[in-house]
Amino acid sequence: MAVSLREYRARIRSVESTKKITRAMELIAASRIIKAQQRAQQAAPYARELTRAVSALVTYAHVDHPLTTEPESPDRAAILIVTSDRGLAGAYSSSVLKEGERLAERLRGEGKEVVTYLTGRKGEAYYRFRGRPVADSWSGFSDQPRYENAREIGETLINAFTAEKGQPEQVDEVHLVYTQFRSMLVQEPHDVRMLPLEVVESEERPSKDEVLPLYEFEPSAEEVLNALLPKYVQSRIFFALLQASASELAARQKAMKSATDNAEELIKKYTRIANQARQAGITQEISEIVGGVNALADATAASE
Amino acid sequence: MAKTMQVSLVAADREVWSGEATVVNCRTLAGEIGILADHTPVMSVLAPGQVDVRTVDDGHWVAAVDGGFISVADNHVRLLCEFAEMAHESDFEEAKRLMEERKAASEGED
Numbered sequence: 001m002a003v004s005l006r007e008y009r010a011r012i013r014s015v016e017s018t019k020k021i022t023r024a025m026e027l028i029a030a031s032r033i034i035k036a037q038q039r040a041q042q043a044a045p046y047a048r049e050l051t052r053a054v055s056a057l058v059t060y061a062h063v064d065h066p067l068t069t070e071p072e073s074p075d076r077a078a079i080l081i082v083t084s085d086r087g088l089a090g091a092y093s094s095s096v097l098k099e100g101e102r103l104a105e106r107l108r109g110e111g112k113e114v115v116t117y118l119t120g121r122k123g124e125a126y127y128r129f130r131g132r133p134v135a136d137s138w139s140g141f142s143d144q145p146r147y148e149n150a151r152e153i154g155e156t157l158i159n160a161f162t163a164e165k166g167q168p169e170q171v172d173e174v175h176l177v178y179t180q181f182r183s184m185l186v187q188e189p190h191d192v193r194m195l196p197l198e199v200v201e202s203e204e205r206p207s208k209d210e211v212l213p214l215y216e217f218e219p220s221a222e223e224v225l226n227a228l229l230p231k232y233v234q235s236r237i238f239f240a241l242l243q244a245s246a247s248e249l250a251a252r253q254k255a256m257k258s259a260t261d262n263a264e265e266l267i268k269k270y271t272r273i274a275n276q277a278r279q280a281g282i283t284q285e286i287s288e289i290v291g292g293v294n295a296l297a298d299a300t301a302a303s304e
Numbered sequence: 305m306a307k308t309m310q311v312s313l314v315a316a317d318r319e320v321w322s323g324e325a326t327v328v329n330c331r332t333l334a335g336e337i338g339i340l341a342d343h344t345p346v347m348s349v350l351a352p353g354q355v356d357v358r359t360v361d362d363g364h365w366v367a368a369v370d371g372g373f374i375s376v377a378d379n380h381v382r383l384l385c386e387f388a389e390m391a392h393e394s395d396f397e398e399a400k401r402l403m404e405e406r407k408a409a410s411e412g413e414d
Contacts, residue, residue: 043316057347147316147317150316213345213377215347223349227371238317
């Protein structure tokens with residue numbers, strides 16, 4: 001009995017140290033979420049102004065641009081899946097990957113060939129393990145994405161989209177799968193078609209009496225649009241990366257919180273079992289002593 | 305006192321500066337442009353270079369931008385760029401070091 005008591009004590013100690021680790025991770029994730037949300041807020045003015053400019057251009061200039069034209073017979077679609085670099089975030093990566101699978105299935109159903117782009121080491125590992133081809137992948141920034149990352153990804157995707165028909169990397173549409181941050185408790189995987197750009201509607205429509213100003217474009221509307229649209233795409237990717245990072249941290253905090261709770265539960269359970277074992281040991285020892293004394297007393301009584 | 309206008313300089317990941325100003329000078333692809341209050345609505349592409357702003361009460365600042373856009377409407381000038389840095393916030397030594405680093409990296413690639 002004494003051996004198993006020692007075993008239980010060792011187990012309690014190991015669960016306690018696990019609990020310390022998960023608790024620390026929970027607190028770290030919680031403090032990082034605030035930073036991630038601040039970053040998202042700081043990036044908002046740029047996205048808002050860019051959206052305004054694009055709406056003004058599209059409304060007034062009526063120019064066709066390769067990034068907004070629908071290809072005639074789309075048969076290749078690219079998917080960018082935003083996953084995390086590190087695990088211990090519950091179902092975060094697997095649910096966004098699942099969403100990606102669903103989207104790929106749907107696109108294949110429409111007769112399109114699917115090309116996969118990934119960000120995050122978890123996604124890379126998932127695809128490598130299954131031996132599936134990945135067109136390109138980026139990692140190392142999932143918990144604090146920088147604009148440079150979004151720019152690099154955007155350039156690659158725009159190049160693939162604008163490539164001539166017949167080139168190996170050419171695609172007809174680009175989809176983006178990422179996790180939307182709704183609140184600290186709710187994050188859901190979400191997919192959007194990013195390219196060709198759909199007619200851009202500014203989120204906050206100007207009120208009826210306020211008319212969009214009649215801009216002059218310098219050097220020309222086309223050139224402004226040429227420069228503006230890629231930036232717009234990159235800013236949307238940046239937004240998605242920021243949302244994904246906030247979601248990842250929230251998911252990690254949630255996962256670590258329940259891990260800590262579970263550890264506490266386990267410690268309680270083991271402590272009870274250990275106490276029982278100790279008590280059983282004591283009871284046995286007492287009955288052995290009593291039994292021994294009785295036997296001795298019987299022996300001496302018999303000899304006398 | 306000269307008429308003023310609202311100016312905001314916005315980088316991709318933060319708002320760098322916003323406030324009242326009297327004159328904005330910057331370089332666009334079509335050439336240098338100077339903007340005073342009540343300018344006609346204009347939208348243009350910025351060339352990499354500097355943005356020069358005279359603020360109210362004779363203040364003055366210069367920022368480096370890597371390109372981007374300028375849009376002027378309703379007496380509000382918006383300068384959008386991916387990366388922007390104010391002259392008085394930037395660190396010359398740090399910038400020089402970064403430049404050398406990048407140079408070395410790009411030479412290494414060739």
